[in-house]
Amino acid sequence: MVKLADNALMVLKERYLQKGTSGSADETPEELFRRVARGIAAAERKWGGEKEVNNWTESFFEVMKRLAFLPNSPTLMNTGTVAGQLSACFVLPVVDSLESIFSTLKQAALIHQKGGGTGFNFSQLRPKGDPVYTSGGYASGPVSFMKIFDAASAHVKQGGKRSGANMGILNADHPDIEEFISAKKGLGNLQNFNISVGITDAFMKAVYGNAPWDLIHPNNRKVIKTLESGNLWNQIVENALLYGDPGLIFLDTIHSKNPTPGLGKINATNPCGEVPLMPYESCNLGSINLSKMTIGGSVDWFGLEKTIDIAIRFLDDVIEVNQYPNPKIRKITYRNRKIGLGVMGWAEMLIKLGIPYDTQEAVELASRLMHFIQEKSKASSRSLAMIRGPFPNWEKSIYYPNEPLRNATCTSIAPTGTISVIADTSSSIEPLFALAYQRMHVLNDDTLTTVNRQFLDYLYEHHHDVNSILESVFEKGTCDDITSLPTPIRSLFKTALEISPEWHLKHQVAFQRYTDNAVSKTINLPESASHNVVDELYKMAWEHKAKGITVFRNSPKGKKVLNLGVKG
Ligand code: UDP
Structure with a gap:
């Protein structure tokens, strides 16, 4: 029997278990993991016999059943079904012609329809x-084209199960960069987009040196306007503080780690930033x-x-059985075979080891x-x-010629927004969000x-006054001020907000x-966070060779996915 938490069961029933003609779940969680294990292990037939397929079906089933490993949502939802698209992450090109823009929009809609997310760099426009x-x-x-992409995404629910997620990037030297930076201002703007400014080392050096910064026409390379780099930087910081966007993506750091630099530059990532990809590449995560x-x-x-x-083999097999949205995506995905193995439950692991999150030891x-x-991923x-x-x-x-690998990339740390609920653990490498919280439902207001x-x-092991402690935890979501502990x-x-952004x-x-x-990674900021905090964090991220950064300021206003405490 697969043992699942109540929340996990609820999520599975609504969105992952196959439905019968009556519309209710026609599959048990155990059957879901079997369907996925069998569907993925079918790839083994290409290199081994039926015995090999059966053995790997068992291994894949066993790790999922124990909730020791889970693939990204589209793999859980779509393996062995007509949808058949198993990847969470895609990047599509945006070229400066109406025909190509709308062709990309169509491809994005078809990807969203089957549960994938898309990233774009709009700087060529x-x-x-x-x-x-x-x-x-x-x-x-x-920015006006991004609004069209946004509206389309709002209407194409991903696999009928979640609304389309996008990453929109504009490079810091594009003439429209100021409009882009404040594009999230105002209620409901670009709701289906995370936006990030594409940052080069040259831009950061200009900011540090207080140098002027040229905005350049993407086609004829003429200087259109020159700004104070510090002023542009402050606009980025201010909007990030107010709206959580834009984040940054560090293009030169990404390029310096590009496994296939000869094939071209990487200038975009998937929606949550964990996979930098070339145009038409896709990546499946676990x-x-x-x-x-x-x-x-x-x-x-x-x-x-x-x-x-087992996980690396599983993800490589996914590439074989995956159904691709179009031949270009299929071709480059086969040629680079990128996969992204990551983690969830890091905060829970630290608690089990007795190591607080905000320590050097952690x-x-x-x-x-x-x-x-x-x-070990590379070895596999x-x-x-x-x-x-x-x-x-x-x-x-x-x-x-030194290291023959099956996959151009092996690792990625995804947010695990839903699969961590299924596995009943803390998400990704985030600290605990709260000791008690309400998660807004993705599709409705449950x-x-x-x-x-x-x-x-x-508490049950060490305390007698469990109820009074819980009463306080329900109120605030944290235990920092409970002196009896x-x-x-x-x-x-x-919890996340008690841990400093650094x-x-x-x-x-x-x-x-x-x-x-x-x-x-979400860098949580308290509501009182200042401009300087974001300024320093964004600079620190570049100095420490992060590939990108996003901050999120806690605010009592606005709809959040997670709410602290369970009262009120
Ligand atoms: N993603 C998406 N829509 C969503 C959530 C996620 O398209 O509503 C894509 C996106 O590319 C994201 C990736 O899935 O970066 C992984 O997200 P996450 O780990 O939260 O997905 P899960 O597998 O837990 O559903």
């Missing part, structure tokens, strides 16, 4: 007011549940290694752990390459209530050091 020779009119600029990777108060390195090996373990995951990808051959573009990659299980276990316990159970970033940077792709 001519600026607002530029002549359009075919019509004799004037161009409306990148995450290991770290809360299942401890044994007797220590990291279960052996269990972790075994799970990594950050050092983050590095050590991700280094291990990276090395190498073993697969020996039998299945390296990825077809290997000879054009940084790995040629809420899911969650009380941290580890905290409850601790010992100080080390209050430190161990600190510690959030330190975890992101530690995981990034050993991640091929990128790390999706």
